[in-house]
Amino acid sequence: MLDIKIEKTTNPKPIPGPEDPLVFGTIFTDHMYVMEYCPEKGWHDPAIMPYQPISLAPSAMVFHYGQEMFEGLKAYKTEDGRILLFRPDKNAERANNSNRRLMIPEIDPEDFINAVKTIVEVDQAWIPTKPGTSLYVRPFVIATDPFLGVRPSNTYKFIIILSPVGAYYPEGLNPVKIWIEDKYVRAVRGGIGEAKTGGNYVASLAAQIKAHDEGYSQVLWLDGVERKYIEEVGAMNIFFKINGTVVTPVLNGSILPGVTRDTCIALCKEWGLPVEERRVSVEELEAAAKDGSLEEVWGTGTAAVISPVGHLRYEDDVFQIGDGGIGQISQKLYDTVTGIQLGKVEDKYGWTVEVK
Amino acid sequence: MLDIKIEKTTNPKPIPGPEDPLVFGTIFTDHMYVMEYCPEKGWHDPAIMPYQPISLAPSAMVFHYGQEMFEGLKAYKTEDGRILLFRPDKNAERANNSNRRLMIPEIDPEDFINAVKTIVEVDQAWIPTKPGTSLYVRPFVIATDPFLGVRPSNTYKFIIILSPVGAYYPEGLNPVKIWIEDKYVRAVRGGIGEAKTGGNYVASLAAQIKAHDEGYSQVLWLDGVERKYIEEVGAMNIFFKINGTVVTPVLNGSILPGVTRDTCIALCKEWGLPVEERRVSVEELEAAAKDGSLEEVWGTGTAAVISPVGHLRYEDDVFQIGDGGIGQISQKLYDTVTGIQLGKVEDKYGWTVEVK
Ligand SMILES: Cc1ncc(COP(=O)(O)O)c(C=O)c1O
Numbered sequence: 001m002l003d004i005k006i007e008k009t010t011n012p013k014p015i016p017g018p019e020d021p022l023v024f025g026t027i028f029t030d031h032m033y034v035m036e037y038c039p040e041k042g043w044h045d046p047a048i049m050p051y052q053p054i055s056l057a058p059s060a061m062v063f064h065y066g067q068e069m070f071e072g073l074k075a076y077k078t079e080d081g082r083i084l085l086f087r088p089d090k091n092a093e094r095a096n097n098s099n100r101r102l103m104i105p106e107i108d109p110e111d112f113i114n115a116v117k118t119i120v121e122v123d124q125a126w127i128p129t130k131p132g133t134s135l136y137v138r139p140f141v142i143a144t145d146p147f148l149g150v151r152p153s154n155t156y157k158f159i160i161i162l163s164p165v166g167a168y169y170p171e172g173l174n175p176v177k178i179w180i181e182d183k184y185v186r187a188v189r190g191g192i193g194e195a196k197t198g199g200n201y202v203a204s205l206a207a208q209i210k211a212h213d214e215g216y217s218q219v220l221w222l223d224g225v226e227r228k229y230i231e232e233v234g235a236m237n238i239f240f241k242i243n244g245t246v247v248t249p250v251l252n253g254s255i256l257p258g259v260t261r262d263t264c265i266a267l268c269k270e271w272g273l274p275v276e277e278r279r280v281s282v283e284e285l286e287a288a289a290k291d292g293s294l295e296e297v298w299g300t301g302t303a304a305v306i307s308p309v310g311h312l313r314y315e316d317d318v319f320q321i322g323d324g325g326i327g328q329i330s331q332k333l334y335d336t337v338t339g340i341q342l343g344k345v346e347d348k349y350g351w352t353v354e355v356k
Numbered sequence: 357m358l359d360i361k362i363e364k365t366t367n368p369k370p371i372p373g374p375e376d377p378l379v380f381g382t383i384f385t386d387h388m389y390v391m392e393y394c395p396e397k398g399w400h401d402p403a404i405m406p407y408q409p410i411s412l413a414p415s416a417m418v419f420h421y422g423q424e425m426f427e428g429l430k431a432y433k434t435e436d437g438r439i440l441l442f443r444p445d446k447n448a449e450r451a452n453n454s455n456r457r458l459m460i461p462e463i464d465p466e467d468f469i470n471a472v473k474t475i476v477e478v479d480q481a482w483i484p485t486k487p488g489t490s491l492y493v494r495p496f497v498i499a500t501d502p503f504l505g506v507r508p509s510n511t512y513k514f515i516i517i518l519s520p521v522g523a524y525y526p527e528g529l530n531p532v533k534i535w536i537e538d539k540y541v542r543a544v545r546g547g548i549g550e551a552k553t554g555g556n557y558v559a560s561l562a563a564q565i566k567a568h569d570e571g572y573s574q575v576l577w578l579d580g581v582e583r584k585y586i587e588e589v590g591a592m593n594i595f596f597k598i599n600g601t602v603v604t605p606v607l608n609g610s611i612l613p614g615v616t617r618d619t620c621i622a623l624c625k626e627w628g629l630p631v632e633e634r635r636v637s638v639e640e641l642e643a644a645a646k647d648g649s650l651e652e653v654w655g656t657g658t659a660a661v662i663s664p665v666g667h668l669r670y671e672d673d674v675f676q677i678g679d680g681g682i683g684q685i686s687q688k689l690y691d692t693v694t695g696i697q698l699g700k701v702e703d704k705y706g707w708t709v710e711v712k
């Protein structure tokens with residue numbers, strides 16, 4: 001494991017107080033973590049330094065050819081003052097899956113986790129404590145060769161920044177309305193859909209704006225081949241409870257393998273619910289909504305943890321889900337996952353990692 | 357049209373001499389063009405300034421969500437000392453097509469063209485003059501909001517940098533070997549394939565490395581839905597001459613609409629050749645290669661202009677093309693297009709634009 005050099009800021013910023021609004025992704029802490037890659041030295045010289053601008057040549061490859069990878073996880077402060085990360089090993093593993101697809105050199109998972117722990121420890125005073133708040137951790141890699149031409153970069157930066165974030169639902173859990181997109185496509189089998197990389201997100205913007213204009217908060221994507229099978233939401237995986245069975249789209253190469261998805265599958269199984277990872281078509285949902293067997297729908301992701309879905313729209317049809325309120329399993333998953341994250345519910349699976 | 361402020365460098369770099377090697381995309385000129393966008397002012401304050409690093413917050417959206425667009429064109433010096441651009445209006449138009457798909461604010465084509473002309477004029481001493489050389493012009497836009505979260509950025513930078521480039525084929529036109537990829541997919545209908553944006557290029561790297569390892573210089577992509585129809589090469593469009601007819605894949609939303617492609621279609625038509633823009637399957641090519649009717653194959657793109665293809669490989673099959681040499685139409689297109697670009701062949705269509 002590499003040694004991290006730490007240089008603390010001499011000019012700390014004011015830390016938001018418990019009553020200050022924390023708009024997601026707008027406030028950043030005092031420090032950042034940076035590690036460089038070159039072919040001769042591999043990943044080297046990791047350092048924590050004051051949060052500061054990055055200076056790159058205008059020809060830096062990341063500006064032109066999209067060679068960039070990111071991750072997202074959260075750090076929580078428990079009532080007894082401990083700091084917990086939730087399954088950072090899964091993010092380290094997914095980062096390397098993305099890296100391989102994007103031809104970015106892999107990062108030793110131990111260095112990845114140690115980096116997250118160390119930067120969170122350095123900026124621990126920034127972890128908010130009000131219910132629902134947390135410190136969002138954003139590791140990312142960018143290609144830095146000053147070169148125009150399509151090939152993998154030789155040099156990279158791996159950076160981690162931190163942002164204190166508020167409750168996703170300040171008023172408590174609230175069902176969202178979701179738009180099933182039938183024209184735009186986010187990703188396709190054989191492409192980069194299962195990698196966490198900018199290209200997948202820029203591809204989603206046009207449909208997202210269209211959905212917002214129609215009064216929907218998120219887009220639910222269909223597969224790129226037949227435009228018939230459910231994939232995932234903009235930044236969440238999706239689950240359906242149909243006739244007592246929990247169903248979620250199988251990881252097929254074009255869906256992001258969510259950490260929260262994996263967590264929910266494990267919990268549902270523990271609770272004795274039948275869980276199926278398989279293809280789910282829009283037609284199946286439509287039929288289930290019609291005959292009343294579509295009992296619950298929820299999204300899963302680091303930002304909101306669990307997002308109950310109140311209704312789905314596909315072309316001119318609206319699929320009503322249960323009674324339109326928060327489903328029982330959605331609520332139980334939310335309470336259990338956030339409970340484990342905050343150290344209030346027993347962590348049977350060893351999912352939490354303490355930062356000392 | 358916006359007024360461009362010009363600040364010249366006081367510290368010019370040495371300009372490569374005629375015998376210095378010009379490796380594509382590695383050397384940059386003394387100046388760059390930068391224009392900023394914000395919702396209040398729109399695109400504003402264009403300026404030419406000394407070539408210098410860009411400083412961005414680590415949270416700048418371009419590093420995370422891939423909201424970036426680029427273009428590529430060339431400036432040439434004619435024997436009588438004039439400076440010519442080739443169809444910059446097409447790049448301005450395509451930039452805005454990309455911008456719309458990527459939710460980036462459009463740039464007035466007049467400002468785009470004026471920017472290219474002005475920066476080329478400022479750095480005209482950098483335009484190399486040896487046969488086959490030129491000044492590569494790289495306009496690009498990056499999203500700069502310091503924000504984590506998936507939505508279009510509110511602020512952007514539009515930048516132009518210049519790089520003197522050598523002949524693509526220092527030994528003269530030379531047939532290349534191309535790998536038809538059957539596993540990885542670059543883009544799919546409904547996605548961002550027709551936009552010139554980083555996400556499409558990072559998606560291509562894994563297959564490109566695989567092709568190189570097999571001794572092939574470029575990848576030919578198949579459609580993402582059926583993986584059966586030809587799309588385009590890594591950074592070129594593709595043409596086939598089958599039984600006297602020129603055939604090129606129709607623009608279907610997942611292919612980049614190349615300027616050189618458009619140019620070649622116009623010239624072939626002028627020469628009385630039948631031209632078809634339509635779907636072309638691998639099976640059709642295979643059959644044509646077998647019965648000898650696959651007479652020529654060439655790629656078209658700004659970098660190489662025309663790239664004759666000597667053979668194609670699909671899975672375990674090699675398709676032999678003509679006699680494996682440079683086809684007659686490929687050579688004629690190369691001579692005509694480069695002739696027009698250098699002011700040696702009459703420019704009937706008004707494709708060249710002089711920089712004064
Ligand atoms: C496209 C997409 N799908 C799913 C998820 C959910 O993944 P996770 O549960 O790891 O946060 C995310 C991100 O957070 C995402 O960006």
Ligand SMILES: Cc1ncc(COP(=O)(O)O)c(C=O)c1O
Pocket residue numbers: 428588589590591592593612613614615616617656657658659
């Ligand atoms: C993917 C792709 N296709 C085709 C082309 C050819 O386009 P043009 O002739 O405008 O250079 C390019 C770029 O140059 C490209 O990047």
